[in-house]
Amino acid sequence: MNYVPPSRLAELEESATLKASEKANQMIASGLKVYKLDVGEPDFLTPRRIIDAAYRAMLDGYTHYAPSAGMPQLRSAIAEKYGVRMSNVLISPGSKQALFYALYSILNPGEEVLILNPAWPSYKQIVKLAGGVPVEIDTGSGFLPDSSELRKRIGRKTKALIVNSPNNPTGAVYDEKTVKELSDLARENNLFIISDEIYDRLVYEGDYISFRKHMKYEDGLILVNGFSKAYAMTGWRLGYVIADEKIVKEMAKIQGHTATSPSTFVQIAAVTALRECEEDVRKMVSEFSERRKIIIEMLDRKGIEYSRPRGAFYFFIDMSKYIKGVDPAEYLLEKARVSVTSGSGFGDGYRTYIRISYATSRDTIIEGMNNIFAAIGV
Numbered sequence: 001m002n003y004v005p006p007s008r009l010a011e012l013e014e015s016a017t018l019k020a021s022e023k024a025n026q027m028i029a030s031g032l033k034v035y036k037l038d039v040g041e042p043d044f045l046t047p048r049r050i051i052d053a054a055y056r057a058m059l060d061g062y063t064h065y066a067p068s069a070g071m072p073q074l075r076s077a078i079a080e081k082y083g084v085r086m087s088n089v090l091i092s093p094g095s096k097q098a099l100f101y102a103l104y105s106i107l108n109p110g111e112e113v114l115i116l117n118p119a120w121p122s123y124k125q126i127v128k129l130a131g132g133v134p135v136e137i138d139t140g141s142g143f144l145p146d147s148s149e150l151r152k153r154i155g156r157k158t159k160a161l162i163v164n165s166p167n168n169p170t171g172a173v174y175d176e177k178t179v180k181e182l183s184d185l186a187r188e189n190n191l192f193i194i195s196d197e198i199y200d201r202l203v204y205e206g207d208y209i210s211f212r213k214h215m216k217y218e219d220g221l222i223l224v225n226g227f228s229k230a231y232a233m234t235g236w237r238l239g240y241v242i243a244d245e246k247i248v249k250e251m252a253k254i255q256g257h258t259a260t261s262p263s264t265f266v267q268i269a270a271v272t273a274l275r276e277c278e279e280d281v282r283k284m285v286s287e288f289s290e291r292r293k294i295i296i297e298m299l300d301r302k303g304i305e306y307s308r309p310r311g312a313f314y315f316f317i318d319m320s321k322y323i324k325g326v327d328p329a330e331y332l333l334e335k336a337r338v339s340v341t342s343g344s345g346f347g348d349g350y351r352t353y354i355r356i357s358y359a360t361s362r363d364t365i366i367e368g369m370n371n372i373f374a375a376i377g378v
């Protein structure tokens with residue numbers, strides 16, 4: 001049969017971040033030494049306590065289907081943490097899936113969603129999958145959105161704004177003024193705010209302000225979070241979404257007919273993550289913080305300009321001064337044997353940028369950064 005993908009998939013793109021690291025992995029498989037500063041997940045093991053809890057849960061019989069909105073034990077633990085009711089919480093297999101459920105539950109075909117570039121590439125693709133139209137807005141080199149600029153882009157079809165603080169790829173953490181202004185803007189224009197707070201525990205400097213401080217769920221806040229980054233649980237696939245209960249009901253219907261629910265024992269183990277793993281999180285955050293300091297010192301010593309990241313585990317740096325006419329990530333992979341992520345995947349205006357991840361060992365960071373410096377002649 002001659003397979004032709006349906007028209008609704010015509011504009012769906014592959015994950016740019018995964019594609020780039022695949023090339024580096026091929027080089028490594030062929031025996032070359034490559035420094036991987038492209039990693040999008042913590043390099044730590046999942047805390048032992050969580051693994052033990054999952055094992056115990058399996059032995060205790062948590063190996064059957066779970067309710068479509070999630071296990072009550074975990075929903076109530078999350079509800080308690082956020083000061084909401086269990087009916088406001090849905091558990092999903094990863095926060096990526098939660099974002100899809102959220103967008104699918106609010107968008108009519110052709111409605112627009114504002115995305116702040118540079119942005120994690122999946123937002124645009126998930127909006128398209130959910131039948132919406134992504135509207136990309138650059139945040140310049142400071143990476144903080146300007147609400148007056150955003151106001152100009154709101155039209156009849158605008159339905160939602162996606163925000164992500166701490167941010168992938170920039171590491172920017174929105175200050176209180178920004179969070180308040182965006183929340184006011186959304187309320188005035190009857191827009192949903194989908195706040196992806198997956199990196200909320202990874203803040204190294206200053207305060208973290210969640211959108212829940214300035215916007216209510218009944219006013220259209222849909223908050224997405226998960227266990228991947230804070231607890232080094234990327235492979236467990238567990239996320240959650242907090243929203244008005246009418247939206248949670250719709251999302252539960254979608255999940256009920258697709259994933260059914262995330263794995264039951266994984267949900268039970270996640271209660272242990274929330275209630276007993278603060279010390280593990282603190283240790284991981286402290287190690288990330290040290291690595292961030294190392295990179296800051298190295299960049300400052302070389303006089304390389306960048307916008308100082310306050311959170312997540314990334315630096316997003318414009319290389320146009322040093323690398324011209326070619327994709328900087330491809331150049332560095334070839335010339336420095338360092339795999340970083342190309343800025344092009346995060347928005348057209350950022351083709352000269354690279355994302356450096358410090359979710360890897362200090363040695364890899366130091367040697368990788370020195371190789372980059374040598375390749376660009378600084």
Ligand SMILES: Cc1ncc(COP(=O)(O)O)c(C=O)c1O
Pocket residue numbers: 040093094095096097120164167168196198225226227228234237238239
């Ligand atoms: C900004 C952002 N949101 C969501 C995700 C997805 O996380 P999860 O593993 O919970 O699906 C990622 C993963 O890289 C991310 O960077």
